[in-house]
Amino acid sequence: MAVVFQKPKSLTDAVLHYCPGCTHGIIHRLVAEVIDELGIEGKTIGVAPVGCSVMAYNYFTVDFVQAAHGRAPAVATGVKRSDPENIVFTYQGDGDLAAIGTAETVHAAARRENITVIFVNNAIYGMTGGQMAPTTLPGQVTQTSPYGRDTASVGFPVKVCEMLQNVDGAAYLERVAVNNVKNIRNAKKAIKKAFQNQIDGKGFSLVEVLSTCPTNWGMSPEKALTWLEDNMIPYYPLGVYKDITAEEEAE
């Protein structure tokens, strides 16, 4: 009997600790499939964040470093500079990448650091139980914005791809979502390109993945997917924000 579907080689047998309906599992799988397809498992090193995916190191078969909150791009810089032949990726959430780690993110991009960044944006702090994130939408209710995010007092969400678009060093920026099959397929293409860019020496490549957090959003997983579609995508439009390879080809 032909095997038509199996676990990627780059995922361990560990049972994921993520909540039911959380899309981290999908994104882990996409990253693992890409690592398998590119044949880079033996030379890939991941850098885990602080946040829900803090224990990503348990789920991938590749070497891993667990970084302090927000510092993954700096740690990845060290790992990559130590041996540029290795493939180094960070896996970070929105609090990690766009709040406490903004400086590390912007400057790794500015240096065109040859790393791959998987940025999971679910508009909330998940691990600490649902507080307001830098990417929480205006009006969105969280534990620390109980009356809805009031932009007059706490300001506006950070749009990471749009912000980094203006950083000359960034090589590739794309925003994708994992709320339906079509978007998931596109997400995988983007992730694969972000790894291929590193192999080709193109430099800083970031894929922002719009993701759900049914638990902290207080919704069923199914409703969360719809909420993402109806609320997040209009605020955070999907698409390629920068691609120096395409720009080079166009010239």
Added chain:
Amino acid sequence: MATVNMLFAGFGGQGILFAGKFLAYKGLIEGKQVSWLPSYGPEMRGGTANCSVILSDTPIGSPIVDKPDVLIAMNLPSLDKYENAVVPGGKIFVDSTLIGRKVERTDVEVYYVPASGLANEKNLRTLANMIITGKVISAVPEIGSDNLEAALNKVISARHQDMLGYNLDALKLGAQQ
């Protein structure tokens, strides 16, 4: 010689640190114990600069010279600040082009050298530091006048090797004052 504690002081840009480094290298070449300690920080830029230089036959304890045997003062604020710190019987070298007043102490030997004026006059601009250092070398026998060129070779960068002759001229000119 047991130990010579020297303090070079003046404006940033007068080559205070360079002159001190030159004598430290000279000591090193001669197998002496040496230390060189600069003032540092924003004061270096246009403000006062000084450096402590110790030459000794025995291991050097503190590298800080707060009671100099030899004071080289290349501007008035430096003379004002350090004149009273010099040990009795010590020596003060004054750039008399830039410092109008006389040394008030009577228990020290004073050498007035119009170093900045001579530097302008003899086309050795920027080398007033080495003119006054030439005088120091001739007036402080413990320092000795050997190995001048070898020491200059150590402190003048490869890029500025053409300056070596001028530096030697400046040292000579100072010694004659």
Added chain:
Amino acid sequence: MSDMVLMKGNEAIAEAAIKAGCRHYFGYPITPQTEVAAYMAKRMPKIGGTFLQAESKVAAINMVIGVASTGKRVMTSSSSPGISLKSEGISYLAGCDLPALIVNVQRGGPGLGGIQPSQSDYWQAVKGGSHGDFRNIVLAPASVQEMASLTVKGFELADKYRMVSMILADGTMGQMMEPVSLDLESTYTAEKPWAVTGTKGGRQHNIVNSLFLQPEELEKKVFERYERYALVEKNEVMYEEYLMDDAEISVVAFGITSRVAKNAINVAREKGMKVGLIRPITLWPFPKDVLLKAADKCKAFISVEMNMGQMIEDVELAIKCRKPVYLCSRTGGMIPSPEEVLAKIEEVNEKEA
């Protein structure tokens, strides 16, 4: 003497690190240690190494973590306020059992403080200085030669015990020039099977991590670490004794103040006072045994420091408060003069007669 060169302490650290095989340096400008970065910026590109000026001190220490995770020798340097910023990373290095060399060329504090030399980060350095149960090896050079040799030693100890080695210097040690021999090499190499180098398909994945959510597991980790720390305390204590054979008063000082103290002790000896010096070279592990032994024959101790009295507590603990310990100190960037130390020696000599 032909192989001796005149070099600033900061530059000697940088060159010694290169001699020790360090090929990765991450820093951020701060007075009075910037010469380390400037030297590395010049040298590293010529020898295939990495010099990177990070966006912050925080980023620099995390880049250090990245290289340390791969098993290579790596360092950063800073001065007091910058070390505070790096302290998060220092805790992570300890929690991940990663070796690294960190240089602190101290200046006056707290806050932005000043830029003149100080020893007021003593507590921060020797008590860990960040969150969690851990220790750093702390080395206190008192000459430019020691700036170089302790740098090499620091890398070796870090590798041997999988710990952070910190060079605790000060602005004077960093800025002064003295003759130094750079005929240095590192003969010690450690196996690092834990390093993240890529599995190459041939082994289980390595994980460099400081997160242990089960308290039993974390406690076990900390216990293991402290077993290593005990070995460091047993094997790696370094100190210098100066005129201690017949000393009745023992001055205790490290770094630049130990040199000021030597001047004062020499004069005190000429005046007939029996004074000696114990100079801790390792501030952690602290030379407790030699101090306790000295307490048997000395009538008093004087701790000379450039802070409000930090090491003095470790001296009192070491001698189990058997003899009085006096403090002679300046702070804020001021350096005690030999006369001040001498005056304290005379005062103590009279009081304890």
